[in-house]
Amino acid sequence: MNSSQTVAQGASQFKIAVVGGGLGGLTLASVLQHAYKIKCAVFEFDDHINSRNQGGSLDLHVESGQLALEKAGLTDQFRKHARYQGQDLVLADMTGKILMKHVGSEGPTGGExxxxxxxxxxxxxxxxxxxDEDTIQWGKKVIKIEEGSKDNGKHPHTLTFQDGQTGTFDLVVxxxxxxxKIRKLMSEATPVYSGVTMIEGRMSNVDIDHPEVSKLVGDGTFWGLQNNKGLLCQxxxxxxxRVYIALRxxxxxxxxxxxSNPEIPRKYLMDLFSDWDDSLKAxxxxxxxxxxxGIYMLPTDYTWKSHPGVTLIGDAAHLMTPFAGxxxxxxxxxxxxxxxxISEIAYNGKDLATTLDNFERDMHNIVTPLATExxxxxxxxxSENGPQATLKFFAMMGNDNAAP
Structure with a gap:
């Protein structure tokens, strides 16, 4: 790899389709372009970037999410938007009694x-x-994936889109x-219900319009727990x-x-939480x-038989509950x-099937204990005794910020 021009020419014949423009697919595309000068096509179901709400706040871990952004050359951009005060956590029981307060760092520490x-x-x-501007193709719903004939170690697959167009690729992610949809080619596994449903509520302009709630939640996360219920706020x-009302x-x-009528679920939930403190019912x-x-998950030890020319990442590969971030x-x-x-395949001639199999094994080894956790x-x-069980968990983790 003598220059970026040589790099681009060396990988130009390897056609990559990324099905899905979520964080995993976008990170893959960004690292490919920034670190390895390899192009790919991202096919996103949504018609445009603002088609739907993307959800709330995420905590990015130094050994995973932040590491990926570093490889994409986006660390400085991330630091401009990162909220270190968002690491604060408050734990309370249904009476509103504060059982623990954890205060996060004021800036990057580089630690776990x-x-x-x-x-x-x-x-x-x-x-x-x-x-690059032409990387994402919006409004491209994949309805079928078909395996082509194997040739010289290649394993091409053809995607058919809802608009009738097709495309053939050396690698489909x-x-x-x-x-x-792509998982169906790899196995018959489908997500199963975890036993917990969340109902997401939201309040805007909280410092002005909801000052008491703003004070209760603080700068980060607030958990009110008890009796197989939770009010998880960020x-x-x-x-x-955002308020995630968790129910078993x-x-x-x-x-x-x-x-569509907020007063209907509100009435149901207010009745369900009628014995909780007023500060929490707010x-x-x-x-x-x-x-x-509904919170769904794949089996925590889910794997599949490697399929040359196709692989999975993110929720497609290891859908888990959101309770470990x-x-x-x-x-x-x-x-x-x-x-x-992919760079090893494109530049160094590594075998596609073997390289993907190794990637998947490594991914499973990393993810399985985290999904279980x-x-x-x-x-x-x-759980029935959620506050006490959670307090015990943090004590085992060495947290020393428990409230008196």
Missing amino acids: LDRPEIDRTVLRQMLIDSL GADGAWS RNGDGSI IEENSLSYLDY LIEESSTFIQR EGANMAMLDGAKLATA SFENMNTLI
């Missing part, structure tokens, strides 16, 4: 607990802005989320607070509620909208590591 918050929308935009960088209930048992009472989100971080790390593996964390928080 260097996990500042960044809004998902901001992070996604940062990755999109780092890509399924970065298409929980209900991945402050976002846009001055809003049967799958789809609240789907009958009309969420998190429900003052939310302006409600969205039901690892889902987005692992998706981004997957993207960065796959980019490195996340599921166990969910069962700790959303």
Whole structure:
């Protein structure tokens, strides 16, 4: 690799399709372009960047999400938006009694607990802005993937899109989320319900319009837990607070509620939390909208038989519960590591099938314990004695910020 021009020419014949423009797929594309001068095409189902809400705030871990951004050359950009005060955490029981307060660092430490918050929308935009203009093709829904004839060690696959167009690629990367179409080529596994449903509420301009809630939640995260229920709150960088009302209930048992009328789920939830302290019920009472989100997961030890010419990253590969903050971080790390593996194929002539198999084995080894941890964390928080179990967990972790 004598120059970037030589690099680009050397990889130009290797055609890569990334199905899905979430954080994993975008990180893969960004690292490919920035670190290895390799082009790919990202096919995104959404019609445009603002088609739907991208969710709340993420904590990016130094050994995964931040490492991936470093490989994409985006560390300085990240630091401009990172909210280190977002690492603060407050734990309370249903009476409103504060059981623990953890205060995060005021800036980067480089250590294991260097996990500042960044809004998902901001992070996604940062990755999109780092890509060549023609990288993402919007409104491209994949409806079929077909394997072509093997030739000289290549394993081409053809994608068919909803608009009738097709494309053939040397490598197809399924970065298409929980209900991945590409995963169906690899195995028959589908996500299963975890046992917990969240109903997401939101308050905007909280410092002015919801001052008591703003004070309760603070600069980071607030957890109110008890009796297999939780009020899990996070402050976002846009001055809003998201409230995730977690309930251990049967799958789809609240789907009958009309969420288009916020007063209907609000009444149900206020009745459900009627014995909780008023300061906590305000998190429900003052939310302006409600969205039901069942929590689904793949088996924590999920693997598949490697399929040359196709691989999976992110939620398509290892959908997990959100109770360890690892889902987005692992998706981004997957993207960065796959980019490195692709560079070995494109420049050094490494065997495609063997390289993908090695990448997948490494990914499974990293993710399996984290997916297990996340599921166990969910069962700790959303339990009959959630506050006490969570306090015990933090004590075992060496947290010394418990409230008196």
